[in-house]
Amino acid sequence: MIDLRSDTVTKPTPAMIKAMSNAVVGDDVFGEDPTVNKLQEEVAGMFGKEAGLFVPSGVMSNQLAIKSQTQPGDEVIVEAESHIFHYESAGPSILSSVQLHTLPGNNGTISEETLAGAIRPPDYHMPPSRLLCLENTHNRYGGAVYPFEEMKNLCTRARKFGLLTHLDGARIWNAHIATGLSFKEYGELFDTVSVCFSKGLGAPVGSMLLGDRDTISRAHRYRKVFGGGMRQVGIIAAAAAYAVRNNIERMHEDHEKAKIFREILSELVDLDFLPAQLPTNMCIIDIRKKTSKSVDEIIQEFKDHGVLLTPSGQGKVRAVMHLDVSMEEVKTAAGIIRNILKQ
Ligand SMILES: *Cc1c(COP(=O)(O)O)cnc(C)c1O
Numbered sequence: 001m002i003d004l005r006s007d008t009v010t011k012p013t014p015a016m017i018k019a020m021s022n023a024v025v026g027d028d029v030f031g032e033d034p035t036v037n038k039l040q041e042e043v044a045g046m047f048g049k050e051a052g053l054f055v056p057s058g059v060m061s062n063q064l065a066i067k068s069q070t071q072p073g074d075e076v077i078v079e080a081e082s083h084i085f086h087y088e089s090a091g092p093s094i095l096s097s098v099q100l101h102t103l104p105g106n107n108g109t110i111s112e113e114t115l116a117g118a119i120r121p122p123d124y125h126m127p128p129s130r131l132l133c134l135e136n137t138h139n140r141y142g143g144a145v146y147p148f149e150e151m152k153n154l155c156t157r158a159r160k161f162g163l164l165t166h167l168d169g170a171r172i173w174n175a176h177i178a179t180g181l182s183f184k185e186y187g188e189l190f191d192t193v194s195v196c197f198s199k200g201l202g203a204p205v206g207s208m209l210l211g212d213r214d215t216i217s218r219a220h221r222y223r224k225v226f227g228g229g230m231r232q233v234g235i236i237a238a239a240a241a242y243a244v245r246n247n248i249e250r251m252h253e254d255h256e257k258a259k260i261f262r263e264i265l266s267e268l269v270d271l272d273f274l275p276a277q278l279p280t281n282m283c284i285i286d287i288r289k290k291t292s293k294s295v296d297e298i299i300q301e302f303k304d305h306g307v308l309l310t311p312s313g314q315g316k317v318r319a320v321m322h323l324d325v326s327m328e329e330v331k332t333a334a335g336i337i338r339n340i341l342k343q
Contacts, residue, residue: 002333003308007200007281007322016242023238027231035234039241043195044210047187051216053209054237055228058170061194061207063091065166066131068218069192072097074130077118079105081140083168084133099127107276108138109150112157119161132158135168136175140313142274143171143282145178155189170196174280177251191215200251200281201243202323205236247323254281257321257330264334268341281321288315290341301340307333
């Protein structure tokens, strides 16, 4: 099977497992795990942030960013196709008692005018606008990179409105590779940044919330509340550290795979892809002009021929490149998909 369902399906390599088994550990609930402490400092430093908090998942990291920067009854502004809105099981309403205000976007970006129109005036009928969350790269837009200047201008505008800003950077690594911009440049725009070590970097578990000391110390308390306090967790922090030190720069290979994958499929006319522009490590294919079969049926057919993809919204399937799939496998997979869609 060629597994292109997600960049989370990767398995730890022998070198990563060695780093894990050599990890020096302590009780992280007491703040005494040296491997965790070092990773938190290292990644915070990369993004120019004061502090970091190691957490089990990207969802927890986003939810902690919301919890530690809002009060119940606040409004959090997100783009309508965002992960926070679609895939976090209504976490903001359950855990933080906030209301999400979804704004229509363009490939995952929000225009300054749209943001300005969404800001609430000080009126007791309305929820206070508190936090803006952006996503880069954008999951539902097939790994689209948020254009940096647009992001910068939007964050500046948000600050002028008195909003706090959060970046869901589960795949910020891919944005960095695609643009060549440093993590510090991204970090500067936001009050908090969430990053994932298990997406594309090949670590088995772990995400991190980055921000200033006060915010991260509030998040630390809520991590306990959310059940995310972990003990000798240096074992997995060591895998994350290995991933950060060794697996970021190689990611351009995954982008190259996505490009070739798309080129092979582009031999079919009338096929629409996301992202609209250059791919990072994903390719979302709109199959509607090519087949009358449902997404589930076509995914089953791909599977019968040895390729695993996932559905991605109406009429669309998604392929994700990662470090456990070779260029040869990617070419084979693209050929199989092309031949099935050609029929
Ligand atoms: C995967 C992902 C997350 C986190 O999801 P987990 O399953 O909790 O790791 C958050 N945001 C985006 C954009 C993602 O793609």
